[in-house]
Amino acid sequence: MATKLIIADDEPLVLVGLQSMLSWNELGIEIVAVARNGKQLEDAIAKERPDLVITDIKMPIKSGLEVLKASSKTYGRIPLFILLTSYEEFSFVKEALTYQAVDYLVKLELTEQSLRSSVTKALQLLETLQAESGHTFPLLERSAMQSFRDKFFVRLFNGLIDSRQSFEKQKQELQISFDESWYAVCYVEIKSKQEEAEVNLYYSTVGMLKETLGRYLTTYITSLDLHHLAITFCLTSEQAEHYRTIIRQVLEKTLQVIYNYFSVQLVCSVGLTVQDPYHINESFLSARQLLASSSDGHTILMAERKNTEGSSFDLGPFKVRLTRAFEELDADQLAKVIEDIAKEMQDQCISALQAVETASNILYMAITLLPDGQNLVQSAFADESGGYRQIYSSATTAQCSTYLRQLAHGLVEQLQSRKQDYRAKVVANIQQYIKENVARKLNLGEVALLFGFSQNYLSSLFSRYGGCSFVEYTTSAKIAAAKEMMAKGDLKIYEVADKLGFESSFYFSKVFKKVEGISPRQYLQHLQRKRS
Structure with a gap:
């Protein structure tokens, strides 16, 4: 499970340096927010509920020390704090240590080794605290949440969400707010000469995009592959009236910042605006088509309706089969549907640009929707x-069809050889999700939607690889959590029932007795006898 980190400093160079100094992913850490003053940090802590905070001890509006004090009072020991100081601030450091700051680092002496040592110390303490307190993570781990959101948006971009009802349920579960009036997708290509560092560079670029764009507009950023991503701009009615000017200005500032820090050039293609977020795929496809057809060398392109009408290959006839193949990790079905798409592209004699666009979309689906998709591809x-x-360099439709066939062949080999492992891994991920959300009223339909499966398929998958049904596992997880709560002796039976999402203490007692063979009250009596 990824450890959630927030970094705060009022100096932009320090802020960027901290984000890129360590390979955070390798440490199992995800940077979920950055802040430039104490108020931003306080708000980010309330929103993200991180495990770890690295902050400058002195910042505008509120100091890092003030935020540490308030956080300790509100949230307790977690999040853990690592403080950045200058030499003359040691008096503040001594005060911070009384509030159980994990460590402090002098900025002028900060190195990769000293930062890694301090973070490792914090991770070890965090593990100890969580084990001692039975600390439960937020409803959904941030890293998992981002992965689910990426999959949601990739399905949305390609019209693979089968109904508006499914769309509404998924966005609610993933806490995605589509409250604005208009939406536009920007397709982004990342160009860099630093190929050997592309993974770290990619995530640093994505982090900088989130931080910079977030100051101006509401956005969602979706990873496609290590050289492409999509930005969904959410616009108010007022912003939509001048969206071309607003988005261009925001992107120009953002691209300059990224180039200055990372020497990375981004090419951005902004698609058509849509009012209904359920039809965001129209904006995504127009953005893709525009970039594929452009050769003017500009770094920011804006789509116009007259240039994009009727210029995409229709995946509609293959939608159901394609969705099912990805959902069920069905290698044979995936190979067949991709072969049919490749053949249809050639039969229709579509342009090379349309063929590249279609093949790229299927590529992104494979990377995002399949387990370990990037490595599979x-x-x-x-x-x-x-x-x-x-x-991306294919020049003919025939080349694109050949590419798709090779992709299908490679995926089939990988999926067939590891099919059982992958399906067992999917079930293990769902079981972990259930444990982390044991206090919620979970049902098969909602969890299936979140993980991108049909309800029937998930039910059979769970029974086959989980050793019991979804309902049985969920019930078992809740009762196991109930036993832990009762063992601590802090809660009454009705309070335990309420915390675990049971309709009533009577129903909780009924379920508990069915699983354990005795009532909760008898179980408490048994615990008391053991203690005495």
Whole structure:
């Protein structure tokens, strides 16, 4: 489970340096927010509920020390704090240590080694505290939440969400707010000469995009592959009236910041605006088409309706089969539907640009919707000099069809050889989700939607690889949590029932007795006898 980190400093260079100084992903840490003053930090802590905070001890509006004091009072020991100081601030450091700050680092002496040492110390303490307190994580781990959101948006971009009802349920579960009046998707290509550091560079770029864009507009950023991402701009009616000017200005500022810090160039293509977020795929596809057809060398492109009408290959006839193949990790079905798409592209004699667009969309689906998708796709083209990225230089529809067939063949080999492992891993992930959300009223339908499966398929998958049904596992997890709560002796039976989402203490007692063979009251008496 990823550890959630917030970094705060009023100096932009320090802020960026901290984000890129360590390979946070390798440490199991995700940077969920950055802040430039104490008020922003306090708000970010309330919103993200991080495990760890690295903050400058002196900042505008509120100091890091003031935020530490308030956080300790409100949230207790977690989040843990690491403080950044200058030499003359040691008096503040001594006060901070009384509030149980984990460590302090002098800015002028800050190195990768000292930061890593301090973070490792914090992670060890965090593990100890969580084990001692039975600390439960927020409803959904941030790293998992972002993964689910990426999958949601990739399905949405490609019209693979089968109904508005499913769309509404998923966005509610993923806490995605589509409250604005208009939406536009920006398709982004990342160009860098630093290929050897592309993973860290990619995530640093994404982090900077989130931080910079978030100051101006409401956005959602979706990872596609290590060289492409999508930005969904959410616009008010007033902003939509001048969206071309507003988005262009925001992107110009953002691209300059990213280039200054990372020497990375971004090419951005902004699609058509839509009012209904359920039809965001229209904006995404127009953005893709615009970038594919452009050769003017501009870094920011804006779509116009007259240039994009009727210019995309229709995946509609393949939608149901494609969705089911990805949902069920069905290698044979995936190979068949991709072959049919490849053949149809050639039969329709579509343009090379349309073919590249279609193949790229299927590529993104594979990377995002399949377990370990990035590695699966890379393995499919391991013997090719250009790897899976060769699709972007394809010059004919025939080349794109050949590419799709190779992708399908590689995925089939990988999925068939690891099908059981992948399905067991999916069930293990769902079981972990159930444990982390044991206080909620979970039902099969909602969890199936969240993980991108049909309800029937998830039910059979769970029974086969989980050793019991979804309902049985959920019930077992709740009762196990109830026993832990009762063992601590702090809660009454009706309070335990309420905390675990049972309709009433009577129903809780009924379920408890069915699982354990005795009532909760008898179980408490048994615990008391053991203690005495």
